[in-house]
Amino acid sequence: MSHFSQIKTQIRNLKSLKNALTDLGVAWKDGSHSLRGYQGITHTAEIAIEQNNGYDIGFKWNGKEYELVADLQYWGQNLSVEGFLRQVTQRYAYRTVVEETAKAGFEVSEQKQNQDGSIRLVVQRWSS
Secondary structure (H helix, E strand, O other), X not given: OOOOEEEOOOOOOHHHHHHHHHHOOOOOEEEEEEEEOHHHOEEEEEEEEOOOOOOOEEEEEOOOOEEEEEOHHHOOOOOOHHHHHHHHHHHHHHHHXXXXXXXXXXXXXXXXXXXXXXXXXXXXXXXX
C-alpha cells in the first residue's frame, strides 16, 4: 500500500521557494491544493506540482518549514527525490541570498557556476 511521505527541508521562505521552482523550470500551482495520491487519497499542500502519471507532489507548511509531500512510490520526476531536493535547495539558497542582499542595498556584480555545481556570487553596494 502506498501513502504520502513528508520530507523535512530547511525551506522557510515561500517567495524564494516559488522563485527557485520557477528557475528550475518546474510548473507549480500556488495556494491550497489537494495533492492526488494512490487510490484517490489526497493531501493538502500550499504548492502543488502535477506529474504526468496522475500523482502530485508538493510543499506543505508544517509550522516551521515547507516539507516536500509526495507518494514516493509514484515519484515521476527526472531526478531522484534527493537530487530534486538538492537542486531546489540550492536554487532556494541562491534566491534567498540575492533577495536579502538586495534588501540591504547590494546587487550581484559577478556570478559563476563552478564545476562542482556550487555557485559563486560577488555582491557589491555603491555608497554615495
